[in-house]
Amino acid sequence: MDDATLNTLKSWIGRSITRHSDLPVFGAQALAGAINHTEAPDTGNPLPLPWHWLYFLDPTQRDSTGEDGHPRKGGFLPPVPLPRRMWAAGALDIAQPLVLGLATEKTSSITSVEAKNGRSGPLVFVNLKHELRQGHDLCITEEQNLVYREAPRERSELPPGEMATEGPEFSREMTPDPVLLFRYSALTYNAHRIHYDREYAVNEELYPALVVHGPLLATLLLDLVYEHFPGARIEKFKFRAVRPTFDNHPFTLCGRRSGNHLLLWSVDHHGYVCMKAEATMTL
Structure with a gap:
């Protein structure tokens, strides 16, 4: 990856977005059913971890979706010119559990963009920080690590x-x-x-x-x-x-x-x- 492209991607560092949700109970109850729980959390109950991933979702429009199903490049995330993206790692620090049915705020920011060469070819790592609050309380601080890589050219074991x-x-x-x-x-x-x-x-x-x-x-x-x-x-x-x-x-x-x-x-x-x-x- 040339320096000009990497510098463009690094210009996304510091960008942030804030989303809101009341943590409606349906998402948690639907996941409970999907993973075969006999009991499901209800409004006012603590939300199990990491079930907050069911909320604060980006409702990408159909004509803004790529052939692979991912949102098209650009927007909040940098337009990394590598086709395969995965959520490679993450870390959560929980001060207190989120409660279903309460107004909740999530602020996400891009903290770093780095390019490396791996065994499979060029890689780009994009790290994000998320902070989730209910009322004045910071409940969860999360680090999310995304990695982008080239698509394989042939099938292999x-x-x-x-x-x-x-x-x-x-x-x-x-x-x-x-x-x-x-x-x-x-x-x-x-x-x-x-x-x-x-x-x-x-x-x-x-x-x-x-x-x-x-x-x-x-x-x-x-x-x-x-x-x-x-x-x-x-x-x-x-x-x-x-x-x-x-x-x-x-x-x-x-x-x-x-x-x-x-x-x-x-x-x-x-x-x-x-x-x-x-x-x-x-x-």
């Missing part, structure tokens, strides 16, 4: 991945299916076709199957925590995607506890680690 070094103390096996992926796409207004359009995912982006959303995996890892530690309050959470997960095989959510610190990860049917995460909780 994924290279061998990293195996988990320790076994889990608690776990849950899941079999993803197109209905779950479609529902999560709809609830997060994510039109990226790799998650619900199998023909596009396989023939255009050259994946072996539909891709399980990284944010969905992060959500399910924290759901595993809530399952095994009812009433836990999550104070910090960070995650990083290291390998894609596909819908044509089961995957396993895993966790280990050391005091109030949790190591969390997901593994595919080969035993390769796909997402790594850590959380701090109080009971």
Whole structure:
């Protein structure tokens, strides 16, 4: 990437946008149904983490949507001239939980834009900071890391991945299916076709199957925590995607506890680690 292009992208640093939501209960109840909860949160209840990703969505118009389903380049995010975008990592610092049904403000700002060369070619990293407030209280501070890369020119097998070094103390096996992926796409207004359009995912982006959303995996890892530690309050959470997960095989959510610190990860049917995460909780 030439210096002029990178300088143009860096001119987006410092841009910010503020959105508002009353956190209507339907989104949370719909996600609860999608991930098979028998009980769902109601108005006035704390919103589980990271379910705030269901809110503050950008209602992109149809004629402002690219062929892949993403919004066209430009706007709030910089117009990175690389076609494949993914939410690679993130971190949450939670001062207090959000409450469903209350007026909530989210301010997002672009904090950095960096270009690097990786094994797959040029990469551009765009980092964002989000602050979520209810009333005068700062509830959640979030860092979001996006990475842009070139599209593959030919179909190829994924290279061998990293195996988990320790076994889990608690776990849950899941079999993803197109209905779950479609529902999560709809609830997060994510039109990226790799998650619900199998023909596009396989023939255009050259994946072996539909891709399980990284944010969905992060959500399910924290759901595993809530399952095994009812009433836990999550104070910090960070995650990083290291390998894609596909819908044509089961995957396993895993966790280990050391005091109030949790190591969390997901593994595919080969035993390769796909997402790594850590959380701090109080009971």
